[in-house]
Amino acid sequence: MSFQAQLLNQWLRLTEKPQLARASDPAAFRRRFETKASVFFHAPRGTRRAWESLGSGRALNVTPTRATKQPVILYFHGGGYVFGSPRTHSAMLATLAKYTGTSALLPEYPLAPEEPHPAAINRAANAYHACLDRGIDPADLIMGGDSAGGGLALALLARLIAEKAPLPAGVFAFSPLVDLRFSGDSFKANAQSDVVLPAQRAADMAEFYLAGHSPDDPDVSPLYGDFRGAPPVWLTVGDTEILYDDSVRMAAHLTSQNVPVTLCVEHDLPHVWPIFHNVLPEARATLRELAKWIDARVQDQARAS
Secondary structure, rough: OOOHHHHHHHHHHHHHHHHHHHHHOHHHHHHHHHHHHHHHOOOOOOEEEEEEEEEEEEEEEEEEOOOOOOEEEEEOOOOOOOOOOOOHHHHHHHHHHHHOOEEEEOOOHHHHHHHHOHHHHHHHHHHHHHOOOOOOOHHHHEEEOHHHHHHHHHHHHHHHHHHHOOOOOEEEEEEEOOOOOOOOOOHHHHOOOOOOOOOHHHHHHHHHOOOOOOOOOOOOOHHHHHOOOOOOOEEEOOOOOOOOHHHHHHHHHHHOOOOOOEEEOOOOOOOHHHOOOOOOOOOOHHHHHHHHHHHHHHHHHHOOO
């Protein structure tokens, strides 16, 4: 582990985790996160960012200085379905886009508690189909997300399969939330070691988002979804996260349904560490490894066509 990761873990444990544990006003926390992201997360020089219409909503288009036309990364930000935005995650996606030489689209989606389920996944589905309506070939489309956004990307994949819709070339997720029952052993076992997420606030987040809906529904907990026929999936998670078992069980579930899965487990890195790409060498390494996987997926699709 780098010394930067050691310092970051200490800082997150002393500052961010207590703030998440105390947060009571979603709107106020959103504003603080937006401010912090603008200060600490910076895109590579020359990155172009612009809002554009995408289906029934809008998305932030992030394009590096040297971008090819394909593929397109459709990315859903994390934040427990309660906070976060395309702006807070655009610098990370700009870095990934630089490594892949492509562009990324980050759709806005409704947040709880003001707009609980199914608003988020309905908007995600709308954004995906809007990409196809633009003429983007599904073979050139990679879906991704982090934390709740990673769960959203996987839930959308299960929905697309159920609808027999055209499928993307692949799906990736950083530390995804895939089980709103929070039934994984790591949820309790890693409650102290996780330097970001306070396990005791999970029930509040779930109540905001579910609003009485069953946590067993694959639309909210893709761990219970049917993924037969899915394209390859890439997952990464830290072994000290409370969501560690979400990724491990998700990988096992996908493998049992004959879906090609790459699971990358890292030691003692914080929840969604790639977002700290400006300061963390492990974050940049993870984004580069993911970029290689994306490149391989696009090449495989080109050979198959």
